[in-house]
Amino acid sequence: MKYGRLGSTGLQVSNLSLGTMAFGRWIDEQASVEILDTALDAGINLIDTANFYGKGQNEAFIHGTGESEEIIGRYLKGRREKVVLATKVGLPMGKDVNDRGLSRFHIMREIEHSLRRLQTDYIDLYQVHRFDERTPIEETLSALTDLVKQGKVRYIGCSNFAAWQMAKADGISKLQGLERFVSSQSQYNLLSRELEQEVIPFCLSEEVGLLVYSPMARGVLSGKYKSKEDMPEGSRAAKGEALIQKYFTDENFERVAQYRKMAQEYDVNMSQFSLSWILNQPAVTTALVGASKPHHVTDAIQIADWKWIDELREQVNRI
Numbered sequence: 001m002k003y004g005r006l007g008s009t010g011l012q013v014s015n016l017s018l019g020t021m022a023f024g025r026w027i028d029e030q031a032s033v034e035i036l037d038t039a040l041d042a043g044i045n046l047i048d049t050a051n052f053y054g055k056g057q058n059e060a061f062i063h064g065t066g067e068s069e070e071i072i073g074r075y076l077k078g079r080r081e082k083v084v085l086a087t088k089v090g091l092p093m094g095k096d097v098n099d100r101g102l103s104r105f106h107i108m109r110e111i112e113h114s115l116r117r118l119q120t121d122y123i124d125l126y127q128v129h130r131f132d133e134r135t136p137i138e139e140t141l142s143a144l145t146d147l148v149k150q151g152k153v154r155y156i157g158c159s160n161f162a163a164w165q166m167a168k169a170d171g172i173s174k175l176q177g178l179e180r181f182v183s184s185q186s187q188y189n190l191l192s193r194e195l196e197q198e199v200i201p202f203c204l205s206e207e208v209g210l211l212v213y214s215p216m217a218r219g220v221l222s223g224k225y226k227s228k229e230d231m232p233e234g235s236r237a238a239k240g241e242a243l244i245q246k247y248f249t250d251e252n253f254e255r256v257a258q259y260r261k262m263a264q265e266y267d268v269n270m271s272q273f274s275l276s277w278i279l280n281q282p283a284v285t286t287a288l289v290g291a292s293k294p295h296h297v298t299d300a301i302q303i304a305d306w307k308w309i310d311e312l313r314e315q316v317n318r319i
């Protein structure tokens with residue numbers, strides 16, 4: 001396992017991290033614990049969750065229900081200090097108008113719920129889940145700075161921000177002496193490269209760490225789907241994940257077929273090929289592996305045995 005600095009901080013994080021969006025939603029506690037064991041045994045030191053993750057992500061609900069944090073909290077008893085624990089705030093956690101967003105009101109309440117569910121008294125990386133246009137960013141940064149001063153949070157990060165939103169926040173932090181977002185958590189993979197236009201240049205310029213989510217396009221880049229109609233039993237698409245549908249286009253299936261040929265030429269599987277590309281892109285600090293089975297973690301770890309071949313970069317860009 002390789003480790004590197006998180007942005008401009010002194011914190012070392014593994015270049016593969018464990019994403020836990022499936023915990024308590026698609027997989028039960030026992031299956032989640034097996035994945036946590038596999039990840040920690042392999043040297044993964046960053047676990048990413050969110051107050052929102054759990055059954056509440058399913059469309060039948062209208063707000064988060066916190067099961068992922070609860071499972072992790074029970075698991076980390078006695079080993080809390082071994083991991084860099086990241087969670088998020090901002091998505092709906094109830095029906096009321098103030099049960100969401102990045103107001104001081106909501107953040108101060110939600111940190112207490114996250115700490116309780118995670119059975120800890122500090123969060124290593126507290127991330128705002130997405131930009132909140134209803135709340136002045138000064139208010140959010142000031143509330144987060146107070147949490148750092150209170151010892152409840154070590155570092156703060158953002159997620160799903162556009163580059164202008166990151167730049168605005170960074171400027172305000174510096175001008176007002178507030179904590180700055182040390183990382184961005186954003187979607188990036190071989191089928192979704194918008195980040196390269198603005199966010200990645202900003203991260204490189206300002207030394208902001210990049211936590212990549214959906215590095216395998218929610219499973220599409222693992223090669224398990226051959227067409228829109230093909231949904232293997234037990235897969236996320238078969239379980240009804242709505243967001244995966246955005247990847248189900250004819251163009252993407254054509255691209256995946258071409259990547260598969262390239263991967264076969266070098267005797268690696270699609271998951272390894274996709275992850276290796278991500279890990280060799282500039283600015284990427286860590287890829288969040290969204291495992292629903294232990295072998296998703298061990299497959300990801302095996303990429304360390306395969307060095308990305310630079311001549312492939314041009315071919316990938318053409319596709």
Ligand SMILES: NC(=O)c1ccc[n+]([C@@H]2O[C@H](COP(=O)([O-])OP(=O)(O)OC[C@H]3O[C@@H](n4cnc5c(N)ncnc54)[C@H](OP(=O)(O)O)[C@@H]3O)[C@@H](O)[C@H]2O)c1
Nearest residue numbers: 019020021213214215216217218219222235236290292299
């Ligand atoms: N900040 C945000 O807004 C945001 C949004 C999304 C995700 N995230 C974070 O990022 C993490 C990862 O996101 P993601 O789950 O979308 O990541 P992903 O790595 O793109 O997709 C994970 C899915 O790919 C499939 N997969 C992974 N490895 C495989 C392998 N070796 N062989 C076959 N299939 C494999 C599995 O699908 P099946 O389960 O169908 O087998 C797995 O559930 C989440 O857990 C969460 O922590 C954050």
